Amino acid sequence: MTAVFAAPAGPTASRRDTSPSAVPRAREFRHTTDRDEAIDVITEVYVPHNLVLPTCAVDMTLAWTPLRHLVLGYLSYGAESYLIAPKLETFYHVNLTIRGRTGSQRGAEEVETGNDVGLVFLPSEPATVHWSEDCMQLAMKIDKDGLEAELARLLNRQVTVPLRFDLALELKKPKVSSFVRALQHLRSELDEPDGIVASPLGVAQLEDTVITSLLLGQPSNYYDELHSSAGSALPRTIAPVVDLMESEPDNPRSLGAYASVAGLSVRALQDTFRRTLEVTPMEYLRGVQFDRVRADLLASDPETTTVTQVMHRWGFTHAGRFSTNYRKRFKELPSETLRCH
Known part of the structure; x- marks a missing residue:
């Protein structure tokens, strides 16, 4: 060759x-x-x-x-x-x-x-x-x-x-x-x-x-999952819930409200998320919010923006818990993302 x-x-x-x-x-x-x-x-x-x-x-x-x-x-x-x-x-x-x-x-x-x-x-x-x-x-x-x-x-x-x-x-x-x-x-x-x-x-x-x-x-x-038909599309029941979480992560609903969007009971919604996405509905939403925080930190000027401002924008209120979970997810502190990227 x-x-x-x-x-x-x-x-x-x-x-x-x-x-x-x-x-x-x-x-x-x-x-x-x-x-x-x-x-x-x-x-x-x-x-x-x-x-x-x-x-x-x-x-x-x-x-x-x-x-x-x-x-x-x-x-x-x-x-x-x-x-x-x-x-x-x-x-x-x-x-x-x-x-x-x-x-x-x-x-x-x-x-x-x-x-x-x-x-x-x-x-x-x-x-x-x-x-x-x-x-x-x-x-x-x-x-x-x-x-x-x-x-x-x-x-x-x-x-x-x-x-x-x-x-x-x-x-x-x-x-x-x-x-x-x-x-x-x-x-x-x-x-x-x-x-x-x-x-x-x-x-x-x-x-x-x-x-x-x-x-x-x-x-x-x-x-295998990437090449299987089963992994190529979300179940129609939770697709609108995922779309809502992705489009409005700054406006979170209750678990019951998301279940209503799906036309499922709360338990059925949780079971479908776990089976399909391997996380609970609220864990999925939190993941979207963390991703939006990181995207904002990467795009922000540390001279004019603080981590607290971005954190609150996406629904996080406890700074210590937020920083700990952010570091677990991205292998760096949010302040490091803001300064270094």
Whole structure:
């Protein structure tokens, strides 16, 4: 199988062309022969890590483009190297080898890949990647919240169990090939700055297609449900309740009122939610409210907005309990979301 993305033309290994023109178009570009600087760059763009260099030499080139939920970059070290990363926490990561070989470990799993197998790393597990001297990878960082929001949309329910992809991304499989084509299309559009990527809506659509095709193509603990007819639609009795909760989370009703909307008894409504969405009706509503809080915090200026204002806007009144539950859900405090995003 040919490489998913053609490697830049020109010399390789120790006589590589490391100028910006030698790699695909990107918004940002860095080249360094200093190990500490290489670590700093990859930490800033992707993940904190340690870099082990058996020959004590490095010739790193990174060309990358940050998007809404993705960071897409071409990375090479120009030397045999070991990248050792802790848990990613708030990101998933997909690596596609363009040239050379890669040996990878994720938790207890190990796999060696060329350009016919990619890799998917999880937020919950540390990873080690061994690069051959001539290796170049397309490295894609995916925001965990964005990925899980799309998963929830496809499932028509909240995601209550962490998403776990298989490590090996088999690029020859038909469903995974759809992901590859979506990624190729995104990559080609990024090379045309006056095209669809000039519009934020266009970029969002391209990103969503890449994320959706990854969810539908790569085996995971949600794969069977995503491909079953049973998981593709909500029962007609609770669909209007879910729609009401999603459209008016700032105007919550009582459990009895939601049961009336569904035309069910309170107990039947609870049973249907648990069976279909694996949460109670009020847990589902609280999840929607938490998601709206986070969206507002991400979009707000910390100089003019407080967590308390946003919290109250979406129906939360107990600050301590809210902060504790927010941290459980998003792995950070609401104040950190407001300051850092």
